[in-house]
Amino acid sequence: GESVGLHLPTLSVQEGDNSIINCAYSNSASDYFIWYKQESGKGPQFIIDIRSNMDKRQGQRVTVLLNKTVKHLSLQIAATQPGDSAVYFCAETRPGYSTLTFGKGTMLLVSP
Amino acid sequence: DGGITQSPKYLFRKEGQNVTLSCEQNLNHDAMYWYRQDPGQGLRLIYYSQIVNDFQKGDIAEGYSVSREKKESFPLTVTSAQKNPTAFYLCASSLHQADTEAFFGQGTRLTVV
Numbered sequence: 001g002e003s004v005g006l007h008l009p010t011l012s013v014q015e016g017d018n019s020i021i022n023c024a025y026s027n028s029a030s031d032y033f034i035w036y037k038q039e040s041g042k043g044p045q046f047i048i049d050i051r052s053n054m055d056k057r058q059g060q061r062v063t064v065l066l067n068k069t070v071k072h073l074s075l076q077i078a079a080t081q082p083g084d085s086a087v088y089f090c091a092e093t094r095p096g097y098s099t100l101t102f103g104k105g106t107m108l109l110v111s112p
Numbered sequence: 113d114g115g116i117t118q119s120p121k122y123l124f125r126k127e128g129q130n131v132t133l134s135c136e137q138n139l140n141h142d143a144m145y146w147y148r149q150d151p152g153q154g155l156r157l158i159y160y161s162q163i164v165n166d167f168q169k170g171d172i173a174e175g176y177s178v179s180r181e182k183k184e185s186f187p188l189t190v191t192s193a194q195k196n197p198t199a200f201y202l203c204a205s206s207l208h209q210a211d212t213e214a215f216f217g218q219g220t221r222l223t224v225v
Contacts, residue, residue, distance in 0.1 A: 042219065043217050103154055
């Protein structure tokens with residue numbers, strides 16, 4: 001989910017569990033969404049994207065779901081591994097916009 | 113290898129000094145961006161450029177300046193007018209505008225001493 005203030009929301013899971021990270025967006029005109037993974041001290045890495053003409057897209061071990069009715073995006077990670085531990089950001093843009101707008105991020109902690 | 117390179121990885125600045133952060137990409141991307149990230153926070157847009165010799169202010173441009181003289185390069189200068197410059201700075205590029213994947217560099221951590 002989205003955070004307020006300095007503390008990121010944190011999701012703690014056990015290795016092998018499935019993880020679901022959520023993101024809410026506010027503008028109904030948003031039509032392109034990306035999930036990024038950021039490990040400590042590094043730049044964000046692209047995970048998966050989805051356009052508003054789709055409601056689901058799958059990658060390797062990841063699935064993004066888009067619910068335009070409630071303006072909600074989720075990232076599902078199957079069989080979570082310790083290497084998945086990172087901060088996950090959603091980002092969105094809309095027609096006529098030249099830049100992405102980022103959410104504040106969710107920290108995923110995976111225990112062996 | 114194609115990619116986006118930021119340098120230096122760590123930078124220390126004395127108060128009152130200007131410093132320039134380097135960002136180079138060999139992906140032939142038109143658009144480039146600078147973001148600032150503070151601890152526990154998301155990314156905030158400083159400046160962006162969609163084409164050579166053109167750039168626009170983002171949400172927090174005050175105290176920063178940029179240039180885009182070459183397609184591959186988008187340096188960011190943190191001026192003495194930026195009151196709280198200590199942060200993690202991220203450069204990104206995308207093929208065209210924002211509706212395509214943005215690739216990020218590994219960041220520069222700037223500390224004012």
